[in-house]
Amino acid sequence: MTDNILEVKNLTKDYGDFVLDKLSFTVPRGVIMGLIGENGAGKSTTINCILNEITMSDGEVAIFGKDNISEEVFIKNKIGIIFDENHFPDILTPVELGKCMAGIYSNWQCSEYQNYLTQFELPLKKKIKDFSRGMKVKLAFAVALSHEAELLILDEATSGLDPVIRDDILDILIDFVQDENHSVLFSTHITSDLEKVADYVTFIHNGKLIFSYSKDEIIDNYGVIICGSAIFEKMDKSEIIAFRKQDFQYKALVRNRHKAEKSYPKAIVEPANIDDIMLFYIKGETK
């Protein structure tokens, strides 16, 4: 058994007007990895390539140590996928959907599925089209968790959900990774969710990988310096990742906030959260 449940190497997808550019990252076993980036950054393209929904222009994807194309069926039997919207035939009921899935997944667990439907309080004989968005997402989780999946892939699954249901989902994810062989790849732009549950964060911007670090490393090291123009002008610009001028002050994102605290004692240095980091990379200036 490999240590990494997912390995992406030099993943490239060229659409002409958008290029996912040589993306490389790994998801170890037993962790939740957040995949962040603004709309159109390439998160869904990355997931689609991983799932072989679209053909990669170049690169390699290994899941459970196996090639994602040649071993597609084996791999997908062990992946649970939750998309941003319902893709199941909405004229089916959960019971009928379960019967269909039993004929598709080789490890389908009927009793497990029934338990999840009960746990999520989903009506067994109501058509999916009459479900609320939250119920549809929970149904997708019930399917994803009922075939002994080892890797869950969530593509913007929590967007548009109320905080209560989002919290329920985060609990499900935490439960899932209690088994150290299980992992989650969680694409979202609700970064507060990631701050609660993610172990690693991979940030994509304009089709390029900005970083893929452990969340603690990011929270412990990244910082935002808030200072006036006098201090800002004297700052070593090589330490600044990006900055934003706001009225009479500057805000600058730095990779090592402890060093910045020592170097600029008169400036205010705050820990950066994932939202700050995304905003600086996307909207900040670099020169």
Next chain:
Amino acid sequence: MKGLIQKDFYVMRERIRPINYVFIALIALAVIIYFQSVGAMYVAIFLPLLLVDIPKTIMVYDTQCKWDKMAIALPTTRKTIITSRYLFFMIIAIVMSIISFCLCTVSTLFYVELTFDLCVKFSLAGFALSLFYGLLTIPTNYLMGANGGSFTMIFSVMMLLAVAFVLKKANVDLTSLALWFVNHAIIIGAVILVIMGAISYKLSVYFYTKIHS
């Protein structure tokens, strides 16, 4: 595979109202009663054709609910998805042909000129026609979506007109041709359908893979 076919049956059940089946059954009965033995032969040929549009209805629905994205994320291959669609279509065509054959056979009890042998031949012809239409419809639907059915219809009519035109130009004796065709229909039909089936399947896989990649 089994789950994919089962899903198609569930969608068929929901998308095609029971009243449609009742309506078709009533028309079939009316045709048999009014046209007698000829009507029974018509039913044997055309009843399966009435339901070969079902795969198109399901494919249009799949596009509407974005099922294909989910299907590809499931432990199946694109080929399996296509194969299941063809198997579903075959099951529909076989079931409808058996029903129309049964109707025709029952009619032999009432109309002496209608023989069991004729029922077999006309039911086989109906089955072959439904396969012909379905094998054209499935790849065109994958290529053109909801417009595929109309394209198939226009293409089929144009093909028939073209054949008629060529035969007329070549001064072929249509009566003797028809007789020859009837005598060799099973062999000719089987060969044409096998070739068509192989081409249709390859095209469907090609279009589906091209669209979903």
